[in-house]
Amino acid sequence: MLFSRSYGAIKEHPNRTIYRSPKPVLVPDGPLECHGTVDNVVFPTGIDRRDDLGATDRFDIYYGMADDRIGVARLHVPATLPRGIAADYS
Numbered sequence: 001m002l003f004s005r006s007y008g009a010i011k012e013h014p015n016r017t018i019y020r021s022p023k024p025v026l027v028p029d030g031p032l033e034c035h036g037t038v039d040n041v042v043f044p045t046g047i048d049r050r051d052d053l054g055a056t057d058r059f060d061i062y063y064g065m066a067d068d069r070i071g072v073a074r075l076h077v078p079a080t081l082p083r084g085i086a087a088d089y090s
Helices: none
Strands: 017-019 042-049 058-065 069-076
Antiparallel strands (some): 058 069
């Protein structure tokens, strides 16, 4: 899910859902994610927007793998989101 946020003078509520993917974005796939203390489990633990690289659409997502390791995934958010999947649950 993508949530609203504040942009300069425009203040929005971060609890407003602006997009929800129809499919999971992060799923256990590789052997380090599928075998460990708890098999077949991945869970995000942090997100880092990579403004420092001049890539405001790039996010690094740090996540737990099988309750045994930490991994990082890269996410690029397009300038426009697919139609018909936006949601506002506020």
